[in-house]
Amino acid sequence: MLSLLMISNFWAWxxxxxxxxxxxxxxxxxxxxxxxxxxxAAMKAFWLGVFSDGxxxxxxxxxxxxxxxxxxxxxxxxxxxxxxxxxxxGVVLLISTLYxxxxxxxxxxxxxx
Numbered sequence: 001m002l003s004l005l006m007i008s009n010f011w012a013w014x015x016x017x018x019x020x021x022x023x024x025x026x027x028x029x030x031x032x033x034x035x036x037x038x039x040x041a042a043m044k045a046f047w048l049g050v051f052s053d054g055x056x057x058x059x060x061x062x063x064x065x066x067x068x069x070x071x072x073x074x075x076x077x078x079x080x081x082x083x084x085x086x087x088x089x090g091v092v093l094l095i096s097t098l099y100x101x102x103x104x105x106x107x108x109x110x111x112x113x
Contacts, residue, residue, distance in 0.1 A: 024073045060102035067095050
């Protein structure tokens with residue numbers, strides 16, 4: 001049977017994780033916002049090309065970039081906390097799956113004809 005202490009420890013752990021993710025996200029957006037204001041027109045065009053597919057914005061590229069930043073933050077935290085390099089196979093699969101789903105129709109179309 002779960003004791004009250006175990007339940008409160010779970011919620012304390014959960015709150016720490018949520019605060020860590022939110023603070024990391026706010027920090028990343030603040031850095032991007034301030035960097036975007038200082039960029040030249042050529043650099044803005046480059047980053048627009050990185051996060052768009054043709055001329056339209058690409059959700060999979062933006063989500064992949066976001067997951068890459070959060071995962072890098074999380075892995076760095078684990079390395080500092082545990083002093084060992086964690087297994088990152090799951091993170092690689094998660095990040096690559098979003099982009100793979102976006103490019104799958106193009107690959108199938110090229111394979112057909």
